[in-house]
Amino acid sequence: MMKMLIDWETEVAQEQSLGTAGGAAEPSPRRPMNVLVVDDKPQNLLAMKALLGDGLEPDLQVLTADSGPAALELLLEHEVMLALLDVQMPGMDGFTLAELMRGTERTRHVPIIFLTAGAREAQRSFKGYEAGAVDFIYKPVDAHVMRSKVAVFADLHRQRQLLAERIEAQERLARVNALMLSALSHDIRGPLSVMMLNAELLIRQADQPVLQKAGARMKAAATLLGRQVDHLGSLAQRPCELLDVHPRRGDLAALTAQRLDLESNQAVLWAPPAFDRIGDTTGDFDPEALARAIDQLLMQAATHAGDAAIRIQVDGSAHRSLMLRISFDTVLSPEASIHLFGGHEPVSGMASPHVGPGLEEPERVARAHGGSLIGGSRQRQGTLLELLLPRHQADRP
Known part of the structure; x- marks a missing residue:
């Protein structure tokens, strides 16, 4: 954490010295x-x-x-x-x-x-x-013609240089923002973990039902907030190579149901998953790319769930985002967890903002839409995969 803040402060100092951290950028000296x-x-x-x-x-x-x-x-x-x-x-x-x-x-x-x-x-x-x-x-x-042509190319060259400098400055600011988001999400996970543990104590040890209900509400709220923080942490990572997607208006729940009815997907599932749809599930996405991502998520769920029932939920209750959740009660083995979520140790009670090789392609699809993919697997909670998409293209980060 300390190294992360030092890196962030170093980046900010560099931005300030270059005149790009807030305020107008100082014009760089002209190069010959x-x-x-x-x-x-x-x-x-x-x-x-x-x-x-x-x-x-x-x-x-x-x-x-x-x-x-x-x-x-x-x-x-x-x-x-x-x-x-x-x-x-x-x-x-x-x-x-x-x-x-x-x-x-x-x-x-x-x-x-x-x-x-x-x-x-x-x-x-x-x-x-x-x-x-x-x-x-x-x-x-013709001297006038030649001088005019050279002056035009000089102006175009100067504009290209200015554009390149602005792009470089934006990339530096993006790195600063990513470091800041990572630092904040790390700081938030600690208190959230404490809230989760205290909520669990209220649920298990409180004698009064009203306190037990309060603990359950605290745990649910902390869990939801923790997953949102994990999505922020995922988005703050250096972007992977983006796919070329062509979003158009569609219904994520309808697309998911269509993939569940596909014969090839039914063949790998032990039993039809429980399917739940919440709110308005329409949004802008590339149906072909997202169909491939859903198929791969279903394949991973069928591979690792064992005899446990698979639950699928498409949540459109948020105003600006859509959520696809796939969960099952099986806790993954260490090898399977590394395959899906990488070798990173998540904070207790939180999902991991990282993915492993088994989820790289679905994550690329999520990133290409401006979204993210997180997941985790632990005792008493089972395994969760959560794909977040902005509802509209205008809401893309």
Whole structure:
């Protein structure tokens, strides 16, 4: 717990130093923007350097190379925001250099403008665009046109840099939020466990029925709150690779009943599960992806329940979420518990926000919808699997 808080405080300090933890972010200093000019004639290189360096952009730097191999060396040393390539060069011409640039990850997305003193031939232009050019300019170059085009690419490059910085800042804030949620959920589980134990003592040792009922209500409320905290802890974990889902309006209870009626699922179940539906169970979800998740949850329940009856409940009583619960009274063996819930030890009386290899695919489906999957297995409580989904796409975290 102490390490978690130290990590969180470190992240917050970093965010504050970067100007992203609250308030407006401080603008980062502009990095040099390099334009690569490749031409075999030194006078052309000097002319382009003078043209682009004469107050066009304060942070613009012009790199020059007199051949394709020299340009490749510069591309290995510098990040380039635009390349101006002469088509007609001895040895490696502009088309070949462009193809080499497109074949390397580092330079694949560098915009290329071809410069040529040749005739305006459609075939030459097509070849240039096939090599990856974004434009084709004929010599003699119009100074105003060239400066305008470079200024546009410089502005686009600056916007991409700003977007990348904002994405990085958002990712850092997401890590801070995840650490904070994990710390809070850890702090809440301790008092909840104490509440659960005291509620159990009231139920077992109180002489007055009113106290026993109060203990039962306390235990039920603490159990429900504990599972909500577990879902928060699950959502706070680093997201796994998300599936590509296509949610649409549907009825989770109807989909679950449909999967229960499927012959392949009936074949693995010892007996029809007890099925319960509460409230409005309609929401936005991908029926194909969720059907696969339900099938896998049913398979795991049938595999580990043994002779115990399986209970299934679709709960739509919450305004903004849907819940699918699958439970049975069998307590899992240590090996089965690790297979379903991983090797993490849950707090007494609480579910585990982690899943093991047996539940990875259903969890990926839940995460792809903006939800979570938790579960646990312990004495006097049996085994519980709980899949939480936001009711509407707008409610996704």
